[in-house]
Structure formats: C-alpha cells, structure tokens
Amino acid sequence: MHAIECTMDELAYKLGIDPLDLRLRNYAEVDPSTEKPFTSKALRECYQQAANQIGWSERNPEPGSMTRGNKLVGYGMATGVWDAYQFPSRIEAIITNEGKLKINNAVTDIGTGTFTVMTQIAADELGLPIEDVIFSYGDSKKPFSMFQGGSSMTSSTGVAIVMAAKVLKKKLLEKAKKMSNSPLVDAVEEDVTFRNGGISLLHDPSVHISFQAIVTANKGQVIKTTKMGKPHLLKLRKYSKMTHAASFVEVEVDKDLKTITVSRAVTAVAAGKIINPKTARSQISGSMVWGISKALQEESVIDENLGKYINANLAEYHIPTHADVHQLEVIFADEKDDLINELGIKGVGEIGLVAMPAAIANAIFHATGKRINKLPIHFDELLE
Amino acid sequence: MANTSNPMENKDQFNGLQAVRLKINGEERELQLLPWVSLLDVLREHLNLTGTKKGCDHGQCGACTVLCDGKRILSCLTLAVLKDGAEILTIEGIINGNQLHPLQQAFIDHDAFQCGYCTPGQICSAIGLLKEGKANTREEVQELMSGNLCRCGANNLAV
Ligand code: FES
Ligand code: FES
Numbered sequence: 254m255h256a257i258e259c260t261m262d263e264l265a266y267k268l269g270i271d272p273l274d275l276r277l278r279n280y281a282e283v284d285p286s287t288e289k290p291f292t293s294k295a296l297r298e299c300y301q302q303a304a305n306q307i308g309w310s311e312r313n314p315e316p317g318s319m320t321r322g323n324k325l326v327g328y329g330m331a332t333g334v335w336d337a338y339q340f341p342s343r344i345e346a347i348i349t350n351e352g353k354l355k356i357n358n359a360v361t362d363i364g365t366g367t368f369t370v371m372t373q374i375a376a377d378e379l380g381l382p383i384e385d386v387i388f389s390y391g392d393s394k395k396p397f398s399m400f401q402g403g404s405s406m407t408s409s410t411g412v413a414i415v416m417a418a419k420v421l422k423k424k425l426l427e428k429a430k431k432m433s434n435s436p437l438v439d440a441v442e443e444d445v446t447f448r449n450g451g452i453s454l455l456h457d458p459s460v461h462i463s464f465q466a467i468v469t470a471n472k473g474q475v476i477k478t479t480k481m482g483k484p485h486l487l488k489l490r491k492y493s494k495m496t497h498a499a500s501f502v503e504v505e506v507d508k509d510l511k512t513i514t515v516s517r518a519v520t521a522v523a524a525g526k527i528i529n530p531k532t533a534r535s536q537i538s539g540s541m542v543w544g545i546s547k548a549l550q551e552e553s554v555i556d557e558n559l560g561k562y563i564n565a566n567l568a569e570y571h572i573p574t575h576a577d578v579h580q581l582e583v584i585f586a587d588e589k590d591d592l593i594n595e596l597g598i599k600g601v602g603e604i605g606l607v608a609m610p611a612a613i614a615n616a617i618f619h620a621t622g623k624r625i626n627k628l629p630i631h632f633d634e635l636l637e
Numbered sequence: 638m639a640n641t642s643n644p645m646e647n648k649d650q651f652n653g654l655q656a657v658r659l660k661i662n663g664e665e666r667e668l669q670l671l672p673w674v675s676l677l678d679v680l681r682e683h684l685n686l687t688g689t690k691k692g693c694d695h696g697q698c699g700a701c702t703v704l705c706d707g708k709r710i711l712s713c714l715t716l717a718v719l720k721d722g723a724e725i726l727t728i729e730g731i732i733n734g735n736q737l738h739p740l741q742q743a744f745i746d747h748d749a750f751q752c753g754y755c756t757p758g759q760i761c762s763a764i765g766l767l768k769e770g771k772a773n774t775r776e777e778v779q780e781l782m783s784g785n786l787c788r789c790g791a792n793n794l795a796v
Pocket of ligand 2: 749752
C-alpha cells in the first residue's frame with residue numbers, strides 16, 4: 254500500500270495532475286483484483302471530506318513552495334484499505350430472574366471499547382437500558398470468540414450478539430404467548446416490539462409483558478439461548494469487503510535542521526455504520542499515531558555481525574511521545590452497507606493507520622521536493 | 638538510614654533487611670526491605686498496590702510514575718530505602734472518597750486511554766505537573782508529559 258500510494262503521488266506530479274484528482278479519475282467502482290463489486294465503498298466521500306477539512310485546494314501544489322517561519326510546509330494525501338473481517342463467535346444470551354440480559358462470550362477487550370460497544374449492541378437489540386445488560390467476557394471458559402485483532406471484533410462478536418438476540422426474542426415471545434391470560438396470545442413476531450425491558454404490541458404499547466414476568470411465569474427459570482454467529486459466506490463470496498480511508502497530512506520541515514513534524518492530519522474513514530463514535534474515533538486517532546510512528550520513528554536496528562537487535566528498549570526504539578503528536582482529526586463518512594452483515598458494520602482499527610505513512614512521505618516530498626522511498630524517514634535523509 | 642551499625646560485625650544476624658518507613662497514600666507503613674528493592678517493586682510486590690505499572694523497569698516509559706513528597710518520580714529507578722520517611726502518593730490514593738480525582742474524570746470524559754496501562758503514570762505525572770505550576774499551555778503539557786509514553790496512541794486525547 255505504501256509503495257502504491259507513493260508511486261501514485263509521483264505519477265501525479267510527473268503528469269502535472271493533482272494527486273487527489275488522479276485518484277478520482279481512476280476511482281475503482283469494482284475491486285480491480287477480483288472484479289467483484291464492493292459491498293459498499295464511500296471512499297469518494299472520504300477524499301472529499303478530508304480534503305475540505307485540511308484545505309487541500311488552498312495549498313500551492315509546487316513542491317518546496319510553502320513556508321511558515323523557518324519551516325517548509327508540505328501537504329500529502331494517500332488512500333488506505335483494510336479487509337472487513339468477520340469471524341465466527343458463539344454467544345450465550347440469558348434473561349435473568351431480574352429481567353436483565355446477560356451475554357457470555359470469551360472475547361477480550363484490549364482497550365478498543367469492546368465492552369462498551371457489545372453492551373450497546375445487546376441493549377439496542379433487546380430494547381433494554383444499558384444498565385440492564387451484563388456483558389460478561391474475557392475468559393476462555395466462556396463461549397468461543399476469536400482473538401481481539403484485525404478490526405474484526407465488533408463485526409464478529411457484535412453481529413453474533415444480534416443473531417443470538419433474534420433467537421432469544423423468538424423464545425421470549427413464545428413463552429409470553431403461553432402465559433395464562435396472555436394479552437399477546439395471538440401476536441406474531443411482526444406485531445411486537447422489544448422495549449422497556451419487555452415485549453409490547455406495536456400498535457398498542459400499553460400491552461406490555463416484562464421480561465421479569467416471563468421468567469416468573471417460566472417457574473423462575475432463566476430463559477437462555479446459545480448461538481454461533483457466522484458470516485454469510487455464500488452471499489459474501491460475490492463481493493469484495495473492504496473498509497476505506499483517506500489521510501491528508503500537513504508536515505513542517507525545519508529549513509536548517511530538517512527535522513520533520515506532522516503538524517496536522519485528517520483521516521476520513523468509511524467503515525459502514527459506526528456504533529460508538531467516541532471509541533471509534535479513539536481507535537482511528539490511535540492508529541494515526543502509529544502511522545506517524547511508522548513513517549518517522551519506529552525502526553529496529555540489527556547488528557549484522559551478531560544478528561541481534563541493538564535497540565531493544567524504549568529509549569532507543571522510538572515511538573511518538575506527546576510532543577510528537579499534534580492536531581489529529583477523524584471523520585467518519587456516511588456509509589450504509591446492507592450486504593456485509595446484520596449491523597452494517599465493517600470494523601475500525603488498523604484502517605486509520607494504512608494511509609498515514611504514505612501521506613506523510615508524500616507531504617515530505619511536497620515540502621522539500623525530495624522523494625524518500627524508505628521508512629522510517631529521518632531528518633538525515635533530507636540533509637543536502 | 639535506619640541501620641547504622643556495621644552489619645558485617647555480626648554476620649549471623651545480618652539478613653540484609655533494612656527498616657524503612659513510608660507514608661503511602663496517607664497510611665504509615667513500616668517495612669523491612671532489601672536495599673536494592675525499587676520503590677516500584679515495594680508498591681506492587683510487597684504492598685499489592687498494582688495500580689502503578691511496570692512498563693520497562695529502566696526509566697524509559699513513565700508507566701511507574703508516582704508522587705514522592707508531591708514530586709513526580711519514576712518509582713522503578715528509585716531505591717525504596719533511599720526514601721525513608723517520604724510521603725508517596727499512587728494512583729490508588731488520589732481518589733477522594735467515592736469522588737474520582739478531576740483528572741481521572743477528565744481522562745474518562747475524553748476517552749484518553751485505550752488499554753489503560755500507561756494511564757496511572759500519565760495521571761500521576763499530570764498531577765505533579767500541575768503542582769509544579771507548569772501545565773499552562775498545550776505545548777507545555779505535551780513537552781513536559783513526554784516522559785510518559787503511550788503505546789496505544791492515546792496521546793492526543795490524553796493531552
Ligand atoms: S517502568 Fe519506570 S519508567 Fe518504565
Ligand atoms: S492507553 Fe495503552 S499504553 Fe496508553
């Protein structure tokens with residue numbers, strides 16, 4: 254991706270075409286590698302929104318032409334794609350004696366917001382307030398989940414929760430219908446809605462049976478279901494499933510010392526529906542920091558005689574500090590995806606990283622007129 | 638130091654332990670410690686205060702930052718015996734009853750962490766910085782908090 258996106262930039266400059274324009278002219282409506290259509294692709298919106306936000310059209314496209322005090326200023330952009338993964342995940346969903354929903358799954362939360370997001374999804378599905386959902390996780394004795402990674406957790410475990418909830422709702426309605434004098438005795442699935450901790454008639458919400466009452470009528474036995482949620486592979490085989498992103502960055506290069514600073518970066522992401530904008534934003538901005546790190550800092554140095562890493566410690570293997578991270582902006586493009594899965598989501602994580610290093614390298618070219626095709630880019634590469 | 642007699646004179650009784658008094662999160666503690674034990678290990682291993690994290694044990698990451706007599710220090714580079722009599726404040730001690738410290742609340746409000754491993758150090762460091770009266774501009778905070786690394790890239794949100 255880095256090589257392609259830097260080469261696209263080089264090509265654009267050789268042809269005298271705006272790098273953004275070159276991409277729009279060659280915009281792929283179907284996946285060129287498989288000739289399959291995308292389940293959805295709002296990359297054009299990403300380009301447009303991120304370009305507007307950073308003020309792309311206001312820059313002087315001439316390399317080396319922009320300055321700010323003693324700094325050369327450069328703008329660069331690049332595209333990112335990432336697979337929209339979905340793995341099997343088994344959910345145990347239980348309506349407890351108190352009428353609360355308990356979800357059991359082995360998934361971990363490494364800080365990505367999994368706990369929050371899964372609770373939200375489950376609450377939405379069963380029409381419960383967040384406080385009445387107990388998401389119990391992080392234990393391999395619980396029902397199966399894949400590892401946390403690859404931006405796949407929300408689409409794997411989250412979608413599995415939706416599937417399990419559907420089964421559980423069916424069960425709850427059946428039990429509710431069988432209660433003595435049940436006002437829902439004639440109701441079918443289409444007639445009811447799940448809200449306020451129970452089942453209501455759609456056209457007459459005053460007809461309501463609480464989950465707690467259903468459990469009580471069930472002789473106090475909790476109502477539970479287990480379901481293995483899986484992607485719809487047969488249907489999805491016909492499509493290319495990708496998240497897309499566009500990163501636009503501004504760099505400052507010190508005229509004398511050639512030190513490089515990413516002074517501003519905007520990344521727009523199209524990842525289907527966003528369940529929680531706050532935690533999703535943190536995922537993307539964290540990835541953008543990793544992008545800065547990959548472009549300018551992280552490097553393992555090997556002693557070629559001994560075959561050992563000589564900088565295996567945090568003082569010499571550099572990652573961004575607070576002082577290296579400046580203005581980062583995250584945009585989520587509207588993207589509706591009815592094909593990908595029940596939630597229309599594609600996952601956010603790595604997608605914020607993919608485009609950043611190339612965008613930074615391209616911005617360094619714009620600032621200095623120097624094309625550096627190696628990572629990380631250190632100031633010494635820019636010295637005359 | 639507490640033990641001034643020459644331990645070598647009575648080899649049989651000498652087990653290397655030294656008496657150290659520390660006031661930790663407001664509580665007086667009397668400890669018998671080996672002289673090479675770091676304050677970080679005392680907190681985590683001896684006192685079970687595992688809120689303070691060990692990232693590198695080399696003074697490179699800031700995860701182990703605690704407040705010692707109000708100043709932020711790296712507890713992994715501090716020998717506990719050298720702090721005899723000092724007052725130590727760790728992440729466990731900054732809560733006020735049930736009320737989160739305003740910085741804890743701010744970290745939550747801004748989603749300023751992901752895995753949370755660096756967070757106790759970030760918060761202790763920020764408290765120290767505020768006490769030093771140096772957290773006046775964004776640039777100052779960025780610069781002076783740069784000893785606290787974050788692998789999750791929650792930098793921007795933390796600042
Ligand atoms: S553990 Fe002390 S600085 Fe890393
Ligand atoms: S939040 Fe994970 S290291 Fe900072």
